Amino acid sequence: MTLREIKEILQAQVLAGEEFLDRQPSCACGSDLLSDVLAFTKENSVLLTGLTNPQVIRTAEMSDIIGIIFVRGKKPDNYTVELATIKKIPLLATHLPMYESCGKLYLQGLKGCSEV
Amino acid sequence: MEEDKVLVEIEREIVGGDFQSAGDVSGELKKVLQQVGFPPSFNRRVVIAAYEAEMNVVIHAYRGIFATEIYEDRVHIEVDDQGPGIPDLELAFQEGYSTAPPHIREMGFGAGYGLSNMKKCSDHLEIDTRIGEGTKVVMDFFLNPEK
Ligand SMILES: Nc1ncnc2c1ncn2[C@@H]1O[C@H](COP(=O)(O)OP(=O)(O)O)[C@@H](O)[C@H]1O
Ligand SMILES: [Mg+2]
Numbered sequence: 521m522t523l524r525e526i527k528e529i530l531q532a533q534v535l536a537g538e539e540f541l542d543r544q545p546s547c548a549c550g551s552d553l554l555s556d557v558l559a560f561t562k563e564n565s566v567l568l569t570g571l572t573n574p575q576v577i578r579t580a581e582m583s584d585i586i587g588i589i590f591v592r593g594k595k596p597d598n599y600t601v602e603l604a605t606i607k608k609i610p611l612l613a614t615h616l617p618m619y620e621s622c623g624k625l626y627l628q629g630l631k632g633c634s635e636v
Numbered sequence: 637m638e639e640d641k642v643l644v645e646i647e648r649e650i651v652g653g654d655f656q657s658a659g660d661v662s663g664e665l666k667k668v669l670q671q672v673g674f675p676p677s678f679n680r681r682v683v684i685a686a687y688e689a690e691m692n693v694v695i696h697a698y699r700g701i702f703a704t705e706i707y708e709d710r711v712h713i714e715v716d717d718q719g720p721g722i723p724d725l726e727l728a729f730q731e732g733y734s735t736a737p738p739h740i741r742e743m744g745f746g747a748g749y750g751l752s753n754m755k756k757c758s759d760h761l762e763i764d765t766r767i768g769e770g771t772k773v774v775m776d777f778f779l780n781p782e783k
Binding site for chain 1: 655656658659662663666676677680683684686687688691743744745746747748749750752753756
């Protein structure tokens with residue numbers, strides 16, 4: 521599944537990194553705990569989160585996360601979007617809450633990070 | 637005999653409480669490691685451990701110096717801070733233990749996994765801490781850990 525397909529499934533808006541939507545995550549992680557993300561995600565994953573501060577982008581950078589999806593209508597500020605653009609990390613935003621977002625992607629075959 | 641020559645040295649300052657720049661140093665390290673040409677999986681564990689150490693200075697200390705030496709087959713990192721020190725190291729290493737205040741937790745940090753993750757990601761970890769003075773974290777990463 522590509523980020524572009526994720527965008528369709530979650531009816532998401534692209535906030536940054538439109539040119540990277542062909543990326544294909546190998547798994548996904550849904551979390552609002554950045555230490556958990558650092559400890560338990562695998563490389564090449566996509567992150568679903570309700571956090572929108574710049575450290576989310578940093579955490580993604582350090583963990584080789586290839587895209588971030590902000591859930592339940594949350595949007596980061598300009599600085600955070602700019603940082604993601606610099607770090608080449610695409611940002612999507614969906615109005616769906618965390619559970620529904622994860623569930624829809626999982627139903628379409630996107631595995632969790634502990635399953636790959 | 638094989639030479640053990642430093643390829644790149646980085647020394648940067650970390651400022652406590654500066655959440656805007658927090659991660660700059662580890663991000664720079666990631667770039668350098670990629671340029672040196674280490675495999676991504678190696679870079680990932682070095683950078684994650686570096687970032688946890690950098691964040692601990694930003695969150696828990698006042699300021700620190702982050703120093704890295706990159707060799708052909710290993711990376712050495714020292715993060716030396718001025719701060720409150722860690723009164724009970726064994727407790728601090730327990731997963732889930734954190735003294736981070738609420739505003740840090742709101743940012744998504746303070747889950748208490750940092751030290752244990754640094755241990756997991758590195759091949760050698762040493763912490764020297766003095767109450768009321770500061771904490772020094774030393775980590776080594778070997779390209780071929782079994783050697
Ligand atoms: N550099 C440091 N200076 C002072 N205290 C620290 C430092 N690093 C860690 N600690 C203490 O150890 C605890 C556990 O650290 P860690 O496992 O990284 O979890 P977290 O940072 O999420 O609290 C911290 O909550 C803090 O009390
Ligand atoms: Mg920590």
